Amino acid sequence: MFKSSNFIRYTFPMVMLAALSACQKSKPEETPKAEETAVHADAVEFTTDQFATAGIQWGKIEPRALSGAVTVNGMLDVPPQNLVSISAPLGGFLKSTDLLQGKAVRKGEVVAVMESTEYIQLQQDYLEQKSQLDFLQEEFKRQEELAKENVNATKTLQQSKASYLGMLAKVNGLRGKLQLININPDQLEKTSEIHQTIPLYSPISGFVTEVNANIGMYVTPTHAIFKIVDTEHLHAELTVFEKDVLKLKIGQKVRFVLANETRERTATVHLIGREISEQRTVRVHCHLDNEDTNLLPGMYLTAQVETGNRETPTLPDEAIVAFEGKKYIFTTPEGASESGRMFKLIEIKTGIHENGFTEVITPQEFSPNAAVVVKGAYDILGKMKNSEEGEEH
Numbered sequence: 001m002f003k004s005s006n007f008i009r010y011t012f013p014m015v016m017l018a019a020l021s022a023c024q025k026s027k028p029e030e031t032p033k034a035e036e037t038a039v040h041a042d043a044v045e046f047t048t049d050q051f052a053t054a055g056i057q058w059g060k061i062e063p064r065a066l067s068g069a070v071t072v073n074g075m076l077d078v079p080p081q082n083l084v085s086i087s088a089p090l091g092g093f094l095k096s097t098d099l100l101q102g103k104a105v106r107k108g109e110v111v112a113v114m115e116s117t118e119y120i121q122l123q124q125d126y127l128e129q130k131s132q133l134d135f136l137q138e139e140f141k142r143q144e145e146l147a148k149e150n151v152n153a154t155k156t157l158q159q160s161k162a163s164y165l166g167m168l169a170k171v172n173g174l175r176g177k178l179q180l181i182n183i184n185p186d187q188l189e190k191t192s193e194i195h196q197t198i199p200l201y202s203p204i205s206g207f208v209t210e211v212n213a214n215i216g217m218y219v220t221p222t223h224a225i226f227k228i229v230d231t232e233h234l235h236a237e238l239t240v241f242e243k244d245v246l247k248l249k250i251g252q253k254v255r256f257v258l259a260n261e262t263r264e265r266t267a268t269v270h271l272i273g274r275e276i277s278e279q280r281t282v283r284v285h286c287h288l289d290n291e292d293t294n295l296l297p298g299m300y301l302t303a304q305v306e307t308g309n310r311e312t313p314t315l316p317d318e319a320i321v322a323f324e325g326k327k328y329i330f331t332t333p334e335g336a337s338e339s340g341r342m343f344k345l346i347e348i349k350t351g352i353h354e355n356g357f358t359e360v361i362t363p364q365e366f367s368p369n370a371a372v373v374v375k376g377a378y379d380i381l382g383k384m385k386n387s388e389e390g391e392e393h
Contacts, residue, residue, distance in 0.1 A: 059374035
């Protein structure tokens with residue numbers, strides 16, 4: 001029979017061994033895991049299969065000569081001398097016209113006939129005062145002759161002269177009014193025929209853009225009855241922001257597209273405004289290289305003003321990805337090889353875009369010789385975002 005102390009001494013180690021054995025048996029066996037994608041906030045690692053499927057290619061930011069361009073908005077317009085408003089200088093009633101919007105008119109063509117009793121009164125006053133002028137002129141000459149012979153008083157000569165010059169001023173004023181309403185004063189003197197109506201002529205050739213009166217309507221001198229525009233000399237009026245004005249020079253080429261077209265047209269910078277508006281913009285006047293009479297003033301356009309070639313750091317367009325309103329590129333984390341499968345997301349700014357290449361502005365700490373993904377960037381971005389969504393769940 002064993003003593004109790006010997007029983008404890010030999011039994012306790014056996015119990016501990018049995019317990020350890022039981023724990024080892026209850027722990028599940030670990031099986032080797034398949035290669036997984038490692039995900040971080042701004043980095044992702046591809047498996048070998050994922051890397052091969054995406055067709056990812058490495059490259060570097062390279063300097064390239066791009067044609068600098070300023071993108072602006074604007075509209076087609078005409079010079080002030082190519083847009084006229086026709087009105088009746090002394091007012092009156094519109095008796096007749098056959099103008100409609102869009103109708104072509106020639107310079108000197110009668111566009112309307114006006115009538116008013118004022119025209120009649122004006123012609124009557126002119127004929128009467130012209131007759132008085134002739135009388136006063138002869139009287140003044142007679143008084144001059146008498147003055148030479150000391151027959152009349154100086155005062156009489158001065159009164160005659162004042163009467164003559166006063167009437168001359170009135171007649172000249174009436175003569176100017178007659179010419180203003182297209183009545184020939186000389187012809188009126190010869191025939192003494194008073195006209196009840198007057199014609200309105202077009203001062204330019206062009207197209208009618210507005211008709212603001214109807215037959216029988218009374219119009220005031222300030223009322224624009226018609227508007228006519230000559231579209232042979234349209235120009236592009238650009239609105240350029242203050243920050244871009246110093247990049248512009250007279251003679252630079254402009255490429256623009258109308259809002260309702262895909263065809264690209266060209267123009268040349270002709271004048272640059274010298275005043276900044278309240279919106280911090282400047283007007284730039286450009287002449288079209290090829291005139292087109294089918295175009296109309298007021299058409300909106302988007303233009304690019306070529307400011308000259310300059311060498312700038314660039315990447316192919318497909319190397320740059322856009323996400324949530326920002327632009328990014330993928331590079332290799334520090335210490336990783338260019339042939340590796342680890343990618344780091346870097347935010348950048350972009351500039352000039354031309355012929356499949358875009359100017360890139362990288363953070364100050366970014367090495368200009370760092371490897372950059374030039375093909376397959378969107379596949380990497382998609383994998384990164386999918387992985388992040390999976391972690392959230």
